[in-house]
């Protein structure tokens with residue numbers, strides 16, 4: 001049922017008898033989840049299936065905004081799994097210790113988990129794979145074309161990965177089967193003490209939750225709203241931050257509450273126009289290019305992850321005079337001289353979301369108004385991960401490097417500070433959309 005090319009053995013241990021554990025991590029949903037579907041097929045009709053989530057105390061600087069969204073989604077996962085006869089447990093502490101212990105206590109026969117290229121997950125999986133006496137099996141539930149299949153190296157740009165994806169998408173852009181309930185008696189666990197989980201988190205509570213409805217059902221509703229009400233005209237309105245034209249699905253994708261594959265299937269089924277093509281390019285090619293980059297480049301979260309030509313040109317212009325230089329705090333508090341930039345930062349602070357076009361302008365101005373390219377990269381990434389609901393994601397790491405250091409982009413006409421990194425400015429924005437309206441909305 002699950003295409004074998006989505007499945008990757010992370011250790012070399014033999015499958016033995018005993019319950020199957022699905023270690024849910026990136027794909028925090030019950031339906032349209034290839035990892036859970038594979039765990040389900042391993043369980044068959046004679047093994048219990050248990051879902052475990054390893055809760056990291058402080059995940060890469062995540063704040064209350066992120067954990068609130070994630071926990072609310074996971075509470076619904078627990079209920080939906082229970083309706084399918086599948087218990088759900090939360091393991092708090094270092095996953096490299098808690099998961100192997102849980103597997104031993106349960107007498108598990110195998111553990112299935114999600115493909116995730118971010119380093120912390122790769123480290124968790126490496127440590128756990130060594131300690132487990134049973135197989136640790138990775139399934140790519142995030143990419144339509146599995147990242148390990150589409151390419152075995154870092155791709156240069158969208159134009160180099162696009163043909164590889166298009167060649168394979170007919171095989172992988174398939175309908176996802178329903179999750180069959182488990183009838184075998186499962187070991188019983190106490191319901192998760194969500195109140196206790198929330199209180200136990202030493203997490204930065206100064207970044208307030210946002211009013212986007214979390215959870216798998218909310219993700220499906222948001223997809224349906226996008227396909228039925230906002231996909232028409234997406235191609236030309238997608239770069240206008242005053243339009244509600246973008247899909248607004250990135251937080252649901254980031255927390256795995258919605259499958260990008262489900263979005264691709266629904267959009268493709270809605271028609272064959274320019275709007276569909278434009279959105280599928282963003283959803284499949286751009287998103288899978290980001291996973292490809294993070295999988296193959298360990299410096300994905302640093303300026304050193306940029307291409308040599310970009311580092312060279314930024315170095316050559318390192319000492320160019322900056323018209324303005326702001327600190328992290330001045331950027332964070334939207335205290336620059338630019339009303340447009342401040343408006344974008346205010347949208348980010350208040351909503352945990354910034355329109356894609358504005359994200360590029362926003363990050364490029366941080367390059368222009370920071371003391372060095374390294375400072376600029378660090379400031380842009382830190383603000384992105386602290387305030388964007390979809391922060392700490394391959395898309396975010398790539399987006400910041402695209403803006404600040406031309407990743408997956410080409411060289412442009414050379415200018416001060418930027419060198420040959422693509423330049424953007426307010427006049428360019430004014431040609432695209434009503435800047436004054438955007439500023440009135442957010443300032």
Ligand code: FO1
Nearest residue numbers: 025026054055056059062066116118392393
């Ligand atoms: N994944 C986990 O498996 N356990 C966590 O405790 C966890 C916390 C978390 C907090 C904020 C955030 O943005 C992501 C978080 N993730 C966690 C990772 C997330 O599930 C995604 O897998 C990756 O961030 C995307 O690669």
